[in-house]
Amino acid sequence: MGATAVASGSAGGASPLVSVGLGAGGIAASLALVYLLAYFDVLSAKRDADRRVHWTLGAMAIPLVVTFLGIVAFNAEFAS
Secondary structure, eight states: OOOOHHHTTTTSEEEEEEEEEEHHHHHHHHHHHHHHHHHHHHHHOOOOOOOHHHHHHHHHHHHHHHHHHHHHHHHHHHHH
């Protein structure tokens, strides 16, 4: 899952484990995915765009789509 850390409470004792870094990773994956898809859309509008660039952008976007869907599924599971 993600990195975990023990947060100290106000009484000096250890509170339950807390997830660390999940929010920042989700934001970075979402922003990178939006940027790649926007760039892919701009390149698809060009008539003389190189096909290798399209394949490269697609290959870069697929892991981000899977990560984004995992984040959405993870948040939907714990939101209800």
